[in-house]
Amino acid sequence: MDRALEPDDKDWTWVLSRACPECGFDPTVVHRSEVAGLIRDDAALWVPRLHRPGVGARTRADRWSILEYGCHIRDVHRIFEHRVQLMLNEDDPRFPNWDQDATAIADDYGSQDPVTVATELFEAANVIADTYDHVPADAWSRRGLRSNGSEFTVATIAIYHLHDIVHHAHDVSAM
Numbered sequence: 434m435d436r437a438l439e440p441d442d443k444d445w446t447w448v449l450s451r452a453c454p455e456c457g458f459d460p461t462v463v464h465r466s467e468v469a470g471l472i473r474d475d476a477a478l479w480v481p482r483l484h485r486p487g488v489g490a491r492t493r494a495d496r497w498s499i500l501e502y503g504c505h506i507r508d509v510h511r512i513f514e515h516r517v518q519l520m521l522n523e524d525d526p527r528f529p530n531w532d533q534d535a536t537a538i539a540d541d542y543g544s545q546d547p548v549t550v551a552t553e554l555f556e557a558a559n560v561i562a563d564t565y566d567h568v569p570a571d572a573w574s575r576r577g578l579r580s581n582g583s584e585f586t587v588a589t590i591a592i593y594h595l596h597d598i599v600h601h602a603h604d605v606s607a608m
Contacts, residue, residue, distance in 0.1 A: 473562050519585065
Protein backbone atom coordinates (compact mmCIF):
# COMPACT_ATOMS: atom_id res chain seq x y z
CA MET A 434 0.00 0.00 0.00
CA ASP A 435 1.23 3.48 -0.84
CA ARG A 436 2.47 5.12 2.37
CA ALA A 437 1.47 8.65 1.37
CA LEU A 438 -2.12 9.72 1.89
CA GLU A 439 -4.00 12.63 0.41
CA PRO A 440 -2.61 15.64 2.32
CA ASP A 441 -5.00 17.36 4.71
CA ASP A 442 -4.83 21.01 3.71
CA LYS A 443 -8.08 22.13 5.37
CA ASP A 444 -8.10 25.13 7.67
CA TRP A 445 -9.54 23.64 10.85
CA THR A 446 -9.74 26.92 12.82
CA TRP A 447 -13.54 26.85 12.51
CA VAL A 448 -13.53 24.20 15.29
CA LEU A 449 -12.96 27.06 17.74
CA SER A 450 -16.50 28.33 17.19
CA ARG A 451 -18.69 25.31 16.41
CA ALA A 452 -18.90 21.58 16.94
CA CYS A 453 -17.02 19.24 14.62
CA PRO A 454 -19.54 17.13 12.70
CA GLU A 455 -17.01 14.31 12.27
CA CYS A 456 -15.85 13.73 15.85
CA GLY A 457 -18.48 15.62 17.84
CA PHE A 458 -16.00 17.88 19.65
CA ASP A 459 -17.79 21.02 20.84
CA PRO A 460 -15.48 23.89 21.83
CA THR A 461 -18.29 25.71 23.62
CA VAL A 462 -18.50 23.08 26.37
CA VAL A 463 -14.79 22.91 27.21
CA HIS A 464 -13.10 25.45 29.46
CA ARG A 465 -9.38 26.08 29.10
CA SER A 466 -8.89 24.84 32.68
CA GLU A 467 -10.05 21.36 31.59
CA VAL A 468 -7.64 20.97 28.68
CA ALA A 469 -4.63 19.66 30.63
CA GLY A 470 -6.62 16.89 32.30
CA LEU A 471 -8.29 15.89 29.05
CA ILE A 472 -4.91 15.70 27.32
CA ARG A 473 -3.58 13.45 30.09
CA ASP A 474 -6.69 11.25 29.88
CA ASP A 475 -6.29 10.91 26.12
CA ALA A 476 -2.59 10.08 26.42
CA ALA A 477 -3.36 7.28 28.87
CA LEU A 478 -5.69 5.73 26.28
CA TRP A 479 -2.97 5.75 23.63
CA VAL A 480 -0.68 3.47 25.64
CA PRO A 481 -2.89 0.35 25.32
CA ARG A 482 -3.83 1.29 21.75
CA LEU A 483 -0.18 1.24 20.76
CA HIS A 484 0.45 -2.08 22.51
CA ARG A 485 -2.19 -3.94 20.47
CA PRO A 486 -1.12 -6.38 17.77
CA GLY A 487 -1.24 -5.05 14.23
CA VAL A 488 -1.02 -1.35 15.10
CA GLY A 489 1.15 -0.73 12.05
CA ALA A 490 -1.44 -1.97 9.56
CA ARG A 491 -3.66 0.44 7.71
CA THR A 492 -7.24 -0.77 7.68
CA ARG A 493 -8.47 1.91 5.28
CA ALA A 494 -6.82 3.38 2.24
CA ASP A 495 -7.64 6.92 3.36
CA ARG A 496 -6.44 6.63 6.98
CA TRP A 497 -3.17 6.16 8.79
CA SER A 498 -2.57 3.12 10.95
CA ILE A 499 -2.96 3.40 14.72
CA LEU A 500 0.84 3.59 14.95
CA GLU A 501 0.98 6.46 12.46
CA TYR A 502 -1.77 8.31 14.33
CA GLY A 503 0.15 7.74 17.56
CA CYS A 504 3.28 9.26 16.03
CA HIS A 505 1.23 12.19 14.81
CA ILE A 506 -0.37 12.79 18.22
CA ARG A 507 3.07 12.64 19.88
CA ASP A 508 4.31 15.26 17.43
CA VAL A 509 1.16 17.37 17.84
CA HIS A 510 1.87 17.59 21.57
CA ARG A 511 5.46 18.61 20.87
CA ILE A 512 4.44 21.22 18.29
CA PHE A 513 1.83 22.76 20.59
CA GLU A 514 4.30 22.82 23.48
CA HIS A 515 6.69 24.79 21.26
CA ARG A 516 3.95 27.16 20.09
CA VAL A 517 2.57 27.81 23.56
CA GLN A 518 6.08 28.47 24.87
CA LEU A 519 6.59 30.97 22.04
CA MET A 520 3.33 32.70 22.98
CA LEU A 521 4.26 32.82 26.66
CA ASN A 522 7.78 34.12 26.05
CA GLU A 523 7.52 36.36 22.99
CA ASP A 524 5.19 39.10 21.84
CA ASP A 525 2.97 38.03 18.94
CA PRO A 526 5.21 35.23 17.66
CA ARG A 527 4.67 33.77 14.24
CA PHE A 528 4.68 29.98 14.30
CA PRO A 529 6.89 28.11 11.86
CA ASN A 530 5.00 26.00 9.34
CA TRP A 531 4.52 22.35 10.15
CA ASP A 532 3.58 20.01 7.34
CA GLN A 533 2.20 17.00 9.19
CA ASP A 534 2.02 14.89 6.05
CA ALA A 535 5.63 15.59 5.08
CA THR A 536 6.70 14.81 8.65
CA ALA A 537 4.86 11.46 8.55
CA ILE A 538 6.78 10.51 5.42
CA ALA A 539 10.17 11.95 6.43
CA ASP A 540 10.04 10.35 9.88
CA ASP A 541 8.60 7.10 8.48
CA TYR A 542 5.84 6.93 11.05
CA GLY A 543 4.80 3.47 9.91
CA SER A 544 8.12 1.87 10.83
CA GLN A 545 8.54 3.36 14.30
CA ASP A 546 8.45 1.15 17.38
CA PRO A 547 4.95 1.31 18.93
CA VAL A 548 6.22 0.85 22.50
CA THR A 549 8.64 3.74 22.09
CA VAL A 550 5.92 5.87 20.48
CA ALA A 551 3.55 5.12 23.38
CA THR A 552 6.16 6.28 25.89
CA GLU A 553 7.07 9.38 23.89
CA LEU A 554 3.41 10.31 23.33
CA PHE A 555 2.61 9.93 27.03
CA GLU A 556 5.63 12.03 28.02
CA ALA A 557 4.94 14.76 25.42
CA ALA A 558 1.29 14.93 26.51
CA ASN A 559 2.31 15.41 30.12
CA VAL A 560 4.80 18.16 29.24
CA ILE A 561 2.19 20.23 27.39
CA ALA A 562 -0.47 19.45 30.01
CA ASP A 563 1.89 20.76 32.70
CA THR A 564 2.43 23.87 30.58
CA TYR A 565 -1.33 24.47 30.32
CA ASP A 566 -1.69 23.85 34.07
CA HIS A 567 0.84 26.59 34.81
CA VAL A 568 -0.25 29.32 32.40
CA PRO A 569 -0.50 32.50 34.50
CA ALA A 570 -4.04 33.91 34.69
CA ASP A 571 -3.01 37.02 32.77
CA ALA A 572 -1.27 35.05 29.99
CA TRP A 573 -4.25 33.14 28.51
CA SER A 574 -4.89 36.07 26.17
CA ARG A 575 -1.33 36.24 24.80
CA ARG A 576 -1.36 35.93 21.01
CA GLY A 577 0.46 33.96 18.36
CA LEU A 578 0.04 33.75 14.59
CA ARG A 579 0.24 30.92 12.12
CA SER A 580 2.07 31.69 8.91
CA ASN A 581 -1.30 32.01 7.12
CA GLY A 582 -2.30 34.78 9.52
CA SER A 583 -4.65 32.76 11.73
CA GLU A 584 -4.53 34.29 15.19
CA PHE A 585 -4.63 32.28 18.38
CA THR A 586 -4.51 33.12 22.05
CA VAL A 587 -3.09 30.65 24.54
CA ALA A 588 -6.72 29.87 25.47
CA THR A 589 -7.84 29.23 21.89
CA ILE A 590 -4.76 27.24 20.92
CA ALA A 591 -5.40 24.98 23.92
CA ILE A 592 -8.92 24.26 22.64
CA TYR A 593 -7.66 23.85 19.06
CA HIS A 594 -5.00 21.41 20.33
CA LEU A 595 -7.61 19.44 22.25
CA HIS A 596 -9.81 19.13 19.17
CA ASP A 597 -6.89 17.71 17.20
CA ILE A 598 -6.32 14.85 19.63
CA VAL A 599 -10.05 14.19 20.20
CA HIS A 600 -10.55 14.06 16.43
CA HIS A 601 -7.80 11.52 15.94
CA ALA A 602 -9.02 9.41 18.86
CA HIS A 603 -12.32 9.33 16.97
CA ASP A 604 -10.47 8.31 13.79
CA VAL A 605 -8.83 5.33 15.48
CA SER A 606 -11.93 4.29 17.42
CA ALA A 607 -13.39 3.10 14.14
CA MET A 608 -10.40 0.81 13.53
